[in-house]
Amino acid sequence: MSFQDPKYLNYLTSEQALADFALLIRFLKERSEARDSAVIAIGGSYGGMLAAWMRMKYPHVVVGALAASAPIWQFEELVPCNLYYQIVTNDFKKSGPGCAESINKTWSALNRMFKSDEGIRWLSGTFRLCAPLKSQDDAAGFKNWLSETWVNLAMVDYPYPADFLMPLPAWPIKEVCKYLRNPNLDDKQLLQNLFQAINVYYNYTGNTQCLNTSQTAVGSLDDLGWSYQACTEMVMPFCSDGITDMFEPQTWNFEAFSDDCYKQWGIRPRPKWITSVYGGKNINAASNIIFSNGGLDPWSVWR
């Protein structure tokens, strides 16, 4: 029932999660041989933030924390909002000659295609879309879907095959970049290559019938809860400038973000709450926390 009424979702907060862990750890210790053992919090991504915050808020419960890819500073203005997309861009630059540059050029090629009905039909066919694009109004959504695809690839650019967001080969960005070597092609050639490139992400298994622009990860990821959290506590500002990164310029627009949240969840975000509760950069009182991340990881912005 959690997702049927916002009143149930009120409990979905990081503070509540930490309190649950405090009780759970105590419960488990009382019922096991580990009564006197020290406990270390371990987590990655959102769980990495929880691990770090657990040590900060409950130092009597956990003696330390390993916080992997934990972006505890991706809030307010603690880091510049375009760093994240710069790291994503660097991942593509490192993975093949012409790769980031090719992606950089797809946006204007797409904008030209979206200008005519013939171009829009051509895109729907070339990208084998489940639902054909209808008009120029679909351009923003289509480009968002592509941006999210690049961002997701950066998050899962593992050196071994894995299937966290999608089933993927080892070093998936290198595979993607094999199709994006030449930025100086005409629009149709460039966009045909773009289709081949994103098909590495969407069709590595070979079982994908058509591409669904409403989806950027396997359904089992179940990220609806995160969407609610991003609309309440976890307000993370992102932006791109199209110069230091390969994305279309986009400013961080809190009002628009808040309006979208209101439409989807009937609530408005509290952008200053996380730093109020957890201290932002002022965490000198905390100890015994390891923040780990790989250099390709866009969540390493706080470095």
Ligand SMILES: *[C@@H]1O[C@H](CO)[C@@H](O)[C@H](O)[C@H]1NC(C)=O
């Ligand atoms: C996915 O790959 C399979 C096998 O190569 C192919 O038959 C199918 O048409 C591809 N689907 C898309 C959407 O390109």
Ligand SMILES: *[C@@H]1O[C@H](CO)[C@@H](O)[C@H](O)[C@H]1NC(C)=O
């Ligand atoms: C596309 O994805 C959305 C969101 O997951 C889903 O509701 C819809 O059924 C999918 N469409 C097709 C044709 O698979």
Ligand SMILES: *[C@@H]1O[C@H](CO)[C@@H](O)[C@H](O)[C@H]1NC(C)=O
């Ligand atoms: C993207 O294109 C713009 C404008 O042509 C250029 O200034 C920028 O350096 C390019 N970025 C990359 C990563 O290629």
